[in-house]
Amino acid sequence: MKDMTTDKTTKPEKNDSKNVIDNVTGNEYKYGFTTDIDTDIIPRGLNEDVVRFISAKKGEPEWLLEFRLKAFRHWLTLTPPEWAHLDIPEIDFQAISYYAAPKVKENPKSLDEVDPELLDTFSKLGISLDEQKKLTGVAVDAVMDSVSVKTTHRDKLAELGVIFCSISEAVKDYPELVQKYLGKVVPYTDNFYAALNSAVFSDGSFVYIPKGVRCPMELSTYFRINAAGTGQFERTLIVADDDAYVSYLEGCTAPMRDENQLHAAIVEIIVEDRAEVKYSTVQNWYAGDKQGRGGVYNFVTKRGLCRGDHSKLSWTQVETGSAITWKYPSCVLSGEGAVGEFYSVAVTNNYQQADTGTKMIHLGSNTRSTIVSKGISAGHSQNSYRGLVKVAPKANGCRNYTQCDSLLLSSTCGAHTFPYIDVLNDTAVVEHEATTSKISEDQIFYCNQRGIPTEEAVGLIVNGYAKEVMNKLPMEFAVEAQKLLQITLEGSVG
Amino acid sequence: MDEILLNVTDLRAGIEGKEILKGINLTVRPGEVHAIMGPNGSGKSTLSEVLAGNPAFSVNGGYVDFHGKDLLALSPEDRSHEGLFLSFQYPVEIPGVSMVNFMRAALNAKRKYFNEEPLSATEFLKLMRQKRAIVELDNKLASRAVNEGFSGGEKKRNEIFQMAVLEPRLSILDETDSGLDIDALRIVAGGVNKLRTERNATIVITHYQRLLDYIKPDFVHVLYKGRIVRTGGPELALELEERGYDWIKEEID
């Protein structure tokens, strides 16, 4: 949709980057609406009673309550991590409501029973939970605030033995599976936010792919924070048994609010012998306004354990949203010949801050990992890559290749690279290359000369720059991610 | 003459668990030129790498006699000392190691192996000068790092230059013609011919007849799927040039 009344686009004033940035940032966060839905919400604050309340509300078994309480007690002993290259305002964890659920009828049997406002919300997000999606072959689990709203395609998946449901349902229906795997990859002692999540997580998705099954469709979860003053603490658990394959997509949005909202999620993935998991994220939480007010604090712990021989885990992320991002999707490669991959595009504009990257822990012999990270900074934003590649003493024949590029679109932004490389085995080959540079004026001029306006040229160049990563996304997401890049950045250069 | 320089018996070898050579038999006598031809992936380069002792390849069976020595039991450097030379298809670049130091190390290692004194600096430089002339190799190239920044033709000429210096009994030229223009081909082939004697022998691995116009083979072997499936005289190469490999494949498969 083109706004014909804005003639700024037709007459871009060169050398006036502000003008162009205004032009783009005028194109504000389009997912910033709120939905008027009745919400079950508990008072702000966090104590053992709140933890018990959440557990009781969800009718959880004793072991899970114990898990939450242990995590909560551990959390009390911790302080938020400070090592990241981020300026995080002090967060009052007692000012957040730890449980908010859209009021829906118990287990909606069909879409007719779901609150129409809610369906409308998801359709505004471009996620249709209706039959239409069936044609595209995507199964969707939508999580609003903290509760899973509806999972589609369950029956078809059930035929193959694939379990795809909300984690609360999984606790009820497959308690032994959840108990076996929950907290095994990311223990509650892992870090401050992981402990917090383990204490108060409200929902999330659970995926189990049985032995030898190639999941025939992409599994997808959409996350949305709606209620004011709430945090979102979802938890995703994916298990791919021997020879299984699944591609999983995650997308997120939040309404525009002046206050900051906290999102502290955990994703745990277990990959068994010869199994493969592809995990793709398009993260578009509300980033705050042009002055840096509001926006989501996205503090996420994502980790996969490739414990099977020749197992493979591939993370792809396109990070465009959030006021502050703190996230390091990681691979623990313990199986012989396991493969870890991390492909990331992180875009920051205005006053956004991102400290993101990965950890590749090579414990098994002949394990391989690839890291491709593309950072794009504009406005007054700070964008850091932080990554660890570690080769354990007994892991022979390991190989890592890391490529980190940063593109700078303004003179007031920052781009930083902090790799940590620990090689404790002499048969390893580890390579890291990083470059930081300004967007090429020659390229922009070349486009201009061919009649392409500057902002469009920047969009083209940035998309080209990010292509290596975008290509790793499933088709469904690639188009959306490309649009997001354009919205976040178009014309950020004068 | 009944003297045998190289005798390969039922050689089986491969890489990363995949068997590529599935029983090679080949006999080479002094003074002979053998051409080994065959379609892509038939195992030609594997054969040359295995004979030179590249540790990346594993030998699964068979025996190779090299003028009375158990070739497969020797280290790559001792095979070189004993007179085996491989002109690589893709000579590796070694930044930081000058050609002069490289050749001096190679030559003196060989002399030491035969209990000879190392060459003096003057003798060595004189030898280098002489041998360079054979392949018309520029002095400038000789003072650079090994193969670093050399063009394709220069790399191949450099290989033949090294062959001239080391005076091998058996030279294996692995696709020496690939990537060469006609002038470079003439120079390289000329160099090989100048180095031919009654005592030494040459194995030429090639795709095309082209090189064989310059280096005349006594025997032509066709390698296919890891075996020598046909052996003939120079006329076989001409026939292959004309008819391609398909007729042979059909006969075998």
Added chain:
Amino acid sequence: MSTPVNSLTQYIELYTTHKADINANSAPALNALRPQALSQLTDTALPHTDTEGYERTSIAEMFAPDFGVNIMRMNIPVDVAASFRCDVPNISTLLGIVVNDSFHPTATLHNKLHDGVIFGSLCKNATTHSELVAKHYGSLAPLTNPSVALNTLLCQDGVLIYVPKSVKLEKPLQLVNIFSSPAPLAAFRRILVVLEDDAEARLLICDHAQDNEQQYLASQVIEVIMGRNSIFDLYDIEDSSPNTRRHSMLYASQSDGSNLLVNGMTLECGTTRNDYNIQLPGSHAETTLAGMAIASGTQHVDNNSQVTHTGCSSKSNQLFKYVIDDNATGAFEGGILVAPGAQYTEAYQSNRNLLASTGARMHTKPQLEIYNDDVKCSHGATTGQLDGEALFYMRSRGIPESEARTMLMQAFMTDVIDTVRIPGLCERLHYLVDKRFQGGLRQCGSCGSSCHDTKTKQQ
């Protein structure tokens, strides 16, 4: 990890009990900073493995043992010829010798120096040129760094190099640091280098220990103040002993158009930590920072660099290479910081490492912090083995495997040596590195590769 020891206490006690002697055997300009250093050291600890930037080398542990400090400046006799193994044929230098931490000029040094040029004892010159020393001493090395504060607290002598405006020193200056002591000894050295506008100088420092058995500890702070368009080379070669610990900290500041080359080479050592802190506040300044480490046995070499661009259009290039053998450990943390406003900066960094045995370890942490868009910056880090293809190529030409390995390792270090801007020294360094690889890494000494030959044949 053992709990960090507060090894500072013994040094603070030493200072408080012997304050009068320490001051009496030094100079007012050096004594002036001691009280401030002391107050910075109160209630703090030396950096240890929990301190950011020191994860791989605990300075606290390095300083923990009970070392003697030669407070009374007793003359320790030293056989210069025996330990002076780094003479450089083909180039002639102006030589000064530092025994532990006292400067000893060679007999004719003074006559050979250009008018106004100072190359001598920091302590003596702090008296004769008190203004100069007072102005620059401690101007770059921050007392907030506990290691710098400790050095300042106890340092009594060192070396002053002063080159007046437009004076270009033709001959390189050479400083030989020799450790020699009948008992475990700690030396707190200081080198102050001041180059006025358009001045030029080159300094070669060689670190040696008189013997391999005695325990030595060197704390060294080098400050380099560079005027406009000045040129300075610093070659710092450590060829000490397995029982030598060293923490060396370089602080340099470059004015407009100045050109600094620092090349640090660790050939033999026990535990070594080198900090390189280079500030480029001037515009069009250029820095080359190179380093190599060849470590075997249980050697530990940790280099930490921070190059900060605050001026416009300046360039920096960092190159660090390591070959780690046996159970040795290498660490490298290198930073490039481009401040807001430092337009048109070009900054590069490269760290390449070879691991030569199963017990060898390498930790690398290159960092880029860029707060500006008109820059060209990159860093690269690789850790791996010798190129197997090159090795086979060489063996196929008859070069024995061990010799081929040595040649490839030497070749690997070539580009670090090639940064040297004194031709004669370049050749000498090639020779020293070759010798190090043959003698040190192979443990064969003079018999060279012959024993490896026999081994290969037996196989």
